[in-house]
Amino acid sequence: MEFVPPVIDYAVVWPLLLVAGMGVLIMLLDLFVSEERIRQWAPILAIVGLAASAIISISLWNSGRSAFSVAGGPPMLVADNFAIAFNIIFAITGILSVLLSINYLQRTGRDRPEFYMLMLFSLGGMMLMGMANDLILIFLALELLSIPLYILSGFASPRPESEESSLKYFLVGAFSSSIFVFGIALTYGATETTSLPGVVAAAQNGTTLLLLSGAAMMLVGFSFKVAAAPFHMWTPDVYEGAPTAVTAFMSVGAKVGGFAAILRIMLVGLPTLGGTWATAIAFLAALTLLVGNILAISQTNIKRMLGYSSIAHAGYILIGVAAAFNNPNGLSAAIFYMFAYAFTNLGAFAVIVAVEHKEGEGVLLENYKGLAKRYPWVALCMAFFMLSLTGVPTTGGFAAKFFVFRAAIEAQGLIWLVLVGVLTSVISGYYYLRVVFYMYMYEGEGQIVMKPSLASVIVIAAVATLLLGLLPGTWFELARQAVFHSVQSLAAGG
């Protein structure tokens, strides 16, 4: 057997290399540069790496390039518009999370460069999730995404809450990835290949019990990652115990990362995928919506509440996934939803970081009493983020929900799911607007910590949420192109 070296188009790998490479650079500089200096430079380097990665990703838009094609087979890594859209979400998430962490870490005395290093590695894993076109790579990406997050959620060690959150996240995460790996093994046995196009092609020639159980186990693994009910139990605990900056990062990054791989599988299978799985995913979505929204009502800790809220949002994204079986617009709607969710949630968490004046204090809903009187602008932004999470018109959250619901209605047979979605949105209004109510209707005292880096996150997030809400058509068109161009380049064989 002759060895054929794989075809590598390095332009495709650069966005990834920059992010992970910057992480390695920070790790090395930590050894050679004085502590004072590396503390100042680590966040700057992280932001530079992420921005460069985003710019290179954008320059690849519409190019449909791919890399690591072994012996003329399907490529393992693709940089189609779909992957680029996700790269941009992750770069934005990364930059905002770094900005949000700078002051938080200084304040809590945990300002260590390895924080940014771990964040960059995790972001590298997330980007790989969107670009991976092979089950081996998806598995690697999943682990690269998760392992740094386990460490990050325990970053406030020896605080017992943080350690507990880290151990819980680790055990559940490792458990779910072993289920996922077993699913890959069964799928590989059934289809003789690990490349996504190959698996999908084999699936169309008839499903066997092996393939069915393999796919089901992979779905379970993903559901753990994106916190879809009934695999959500870890989410509130982990979100509450982890340092707030980390919670912000993983509430967006880990979730969008999980969905990137799910949507990639849908995208590859799009032209011919049958409706067998649509019902399963629709039920998963409905259950997730109900569990997330109903359990969020009784929470008094805002981090925990946003933990349940993030479960609920996974449900709305899953509506888009379920719709995508009949209607490619479902995929675009899901991508748009994740953009809106990323900005809104990071903005809300920036306010939470500001209100948490001392580590672990100021995270209760009571601490928001009277915020509007003392800090009108911060309260206004927080109210805006809460309205966006509820889905009130003129916010990005509304446009996102609208597109997801529209895609589900067009897909036919999913009207009941849209009804569940609308009803649970009404429920969610109760707990989101309660925050607004506390801020505006009560008297209260207490300080917040506001630093330029934190303020910039709030402003960027608020402006982006507003823009997504006011000009939804423009942005949705981009999301639509991301999906359709990718489908075409897949159909063209590359």
Next chain:
Amino acid sequence: MPSVVDINWYIALSGILFVIGVLGVLLRRNAIIVFMSIELMLNSANLLFVAFARHLGSLHGQVLVFFVITVAAAEVAVGLALIVAIFRTKKSINIDEINILKG
């Protein structure tokens, strides 16, 4: 050629190992044992990969095993460090006693 074992036996064996692992995770309370059960689940998948690779005559499965082993090693490093850190604070690794966060 030695007698060839049917692929179904391998599937059954790794299935049984996997279920033992899942039960261990769900039933045992010691964090280390839970962790070992997770490793058992990963290794049952490895067994399946190798068996399929042999059965199908393709190399993909064998390569995947290397990835899984490497990642599992990374996971062990992080996991044991976490368990040690928790033990220092709580003097216990019983996961029923690690319960500050709830509600």
